[in-house]
Amino acid sequence: MTAVLPTTITAGDHRSGMLLSPCPTSTQNEVLPVLELSYKHMPIYLKQCFVALSLYPKYYYLDENMVVWLWKLLGLLQSDEIYNRDEIGKLYFNELVQRSLLQSSIHGQKVMHDLVHDLACFLAGEEFFRLEEDKQTEVPWGARYMSIMPKPLSKKRIQISNSSQSLRAIIVIMGDIDIVNPEVLFTHCKKLRIIYVVQGSVQKALLDFIGGMKLLRHLTLSGYECAAHLSRPNSMSQLFNLQTLNMQAYTLLKIGRLVNLQTLPEIHLMKCGCFVDIRELRNMNKIRKLNKEVVYSMDCVMYLVSYMQMKLIYKVKGTLSCEHTEHRDANEAAVTLSRGQLLEKLRPHCQSRKVLRIQNLNHGNYPSWLGSASFSKLTELKLQACQSQHLPTLGELPSLKSLDIRQMVRVEHIGHEFCSLDRRFKGFPALRDLSFHGMNRLPEWSGVEDGEFPRLEALLFWDAFELRSLPLVPFLSLREFTLIDCRNLVTFPASATLQELNISICEKLKELPSLPSLQSLHLFNCPSLVAFGHFPSLTILYLADPFKEEILHRLVNSHLRMEELTISSNTLKSICLEPRSLPALRSLELRCPNLQCCDTLASINSLKKLNISASPRLHVPNSLRSQLEELYTAESF
Structure with a gap:
């Protein structure tokens, strides 16, 4: 019904009251057909996502990131030229909110009304099955996607039966459920594509059947004992369709057999093969993401460069995480190249790179390729805990949308070189989100000129203890501005477009400028605030101690x-x-x-x-x- 009515229904409207208030059981059969109109008017992509929510129990708080994670896991989200899968998932989530199929609880989290949840379960039929301790414990014949939902603090042991031979996915939503006979989930299920289990009896039973799961594409496990089991002969020999492997693998032998793997787990590479022999990676041509790869020695990196002739670095697509750590011992061979030369050789593939994260870079200078305009498709960049005293020039990246800079504790000034070394070039043409965390010594950000940051919508400073000055040139598209623990900031420039302002622990802040478009203002621990400009559009105000009563x-x-x-x-x-x-x-x-x-x-x-x-x-x-x-x-x- 909500799809037929205007999508601006709010919790206070009479038309949404039937979704907000529980209906008597006697009228449930009458209400569900009416609600089914909402489903019939959905686009096909949203229908699939809505039905998948039946894997969560009633009254379960639906965090946006958690829901998007489930949709991605089930393969319901497809990226395009504009948005990645996470962005598309958030668009779908917000569309369900606009249709009033997801509603806000008194604590602000999103939930499904019990009747809407009943609708999702009705539409799911047997295809989506949810195993709960106090509910049905027989997996039905038609089940294809199964979630396991433990009951908090319960110590009850349950025995289950499994009539399905067509299970495609088994997902443990949270925690562990004590099943007496978990092996029945895997005995006759040869079509499993997705397994997400992180502990307990289900995971232990899985390890005995994992070797024969030829169609498995996604596997998430936890614990080093799982890696030890998978390193046994023939444990992974049949997993040639596996694309994603998420686990901590201190030792994972024979990983080279997973020729279709697109995401490497968190592994420890060593030249000698004591942990994971890097020579096994040479034939893995479909890797798209190095997941927190830990290189235990500079010698190992050199071997990766020389032995593989940079093949892996250049063919990796999607996301690359580079962590520069140093762990040398007396038996380690000498490194013939300097750190700077080594970093230059670790240039990622620039034609298809979309996400790049660099952390713990101990070298004083950045590699010359960082910030190059040749990274034409790079949309997300994160720098963390690098030891340089300045930021690299990043404003010439043509497609960069998100920039996250953290714990750059030696940086004491940000100038125009951050945007570009060429004054004729207007920096950051596509950037939407910019955040600074832990810039403890930064007193000033200056050098921004007219026309730069034309699309910046969200700006955040967190733990910038010494910050006193921000750019005077206004950001023409800024919608959201957040200041947290900026203890020395007194004021900041006005903005004609700012709609949401969040300020916390800014003890010396004395004045807020006029903000004609401001709609939401959150102030916490701003005891020195004595003046504020004109906020003609303000609709939401949150004010928390300490503050002056006059303010x-x-x-x-x-x-x-x-x-x-x-x-x-x-x-x-x-x-x-x-x-x-x-x-x-x-x-x-x-x-x-x-x-x-x-x-x-x-x-x-x-x-x-x-x-x-x-x-x-x-x-x-x-x-x-x-x-x-x-x-x-x-x-x-």
Whole structure:
């Protein structure tokens, strides 16, 4: 039904009430056919994703990243020229939210209403089966995709039966379930493509059957004992269709047999073959991702370069993680090239590279290929814990959308060289997300010129203790700005486009500039704030201790469009809200354990939701209770 109605239905609308409120069992048969209209009007790609959610139990909090992970695992997401699979998954997730098939709980997480969940299970039939301790323990004949959902804190042992010989996927959602006879899941199931088990009885039983799973494409395990088992003769000899192997493999022999493997697990490479012999990698021509590959010695890297003649480095597509570590011992052969020369030889394949992560780079200079415009398809770049005193020139990467810079503790200045060495070139033409974490010594970022960062939408500074100055040139597309633990920042430039501002632990911040498009403002621990500009579009305000009470009064009572207000304070005993200044306020949350007085609360006629569960001393007048749609008090929990 929600697909036929406008997609702007909110939790407060009467039309969505039937999805928000439980229906009696007697009317369930009448409601489900109506809800099925939502499914019939979905595009085919969304139908598959919706039905797959039946693998989660009722009332389960559906984290966006977790759901996208499941969809990817089941092969329901396909990338295109514009978006990768994660981005497409988030678009699908948001589309389900817009259709009101996923709703927000009182804690803000997304859930499926029990009737919507019933619809997903009805449409799934036997094809999607969920094994829970207190539910059906017989895997039906038609089951193809199976999830195992342990019950928290339960120690119950269960015995299962399996009628299916067509299982394609077995996924343990969380934790472990104690099954007396887990081997029945694998005895006759020769068509398994996906196995995700991380501990317990199911994993132990799997190891005895793994060698014969010729069609297996994705395998996730945990524990070094699994790697030891897979290193036995013939354990992996039949897994020639395996594409993804996720596990910690301190020792994993004969990995070279997995000729179709696209993602290497976390392994330890050694020239001598004591751990994983790198010579086994030479015929693995389909590798697309090196998953946190740990090179235990510079000599090993040299051997990889010389023996394989850079074949692996050049044919890797997708994601590359480079970690420069040093672990030498007395028996290790001498390295004939300098670290700088070695890094130059580790240039990744630039034609198809989309993701690049570099961390723990101990060399003072970056390789010359980093930031080269020849990486025309690179969209995501992460630099972490590198020891250089400056940032590389990255603004000439034509397709870079996401840049994450972390723990660059020696960097003390960011200038125009970060954007480009050529003043005629406008840096970062495609960048959307830029984040700095742990820039402890950085006092200034300058050198940004008009026309640079034209598409930047989200900017974050976290733990920039010495930061005092930001670029004066406005970012013309900036929508979200986050400052966390920037203790010396006093103010920052105005923005005409900024819609969401989050500031935490900025103890010297004194002033907020005028932000005409600002819709959401979150302030936490800004005790020095004394002035703020004009926010004519502000609808959401979150304010938490410590703050000046004068600032609280002015912020709360000077924005006529305010719809959601949250105040958190351990010291406030009274709050003055002016009803005439809050004509649109619909949601109010007060987290003030010592709050006793809010005299004008009953006069806010627009208020529909009130949460004072953390303000036990505050009384709610009966006149206000009658107008509220939602009320949460200390007695509610």
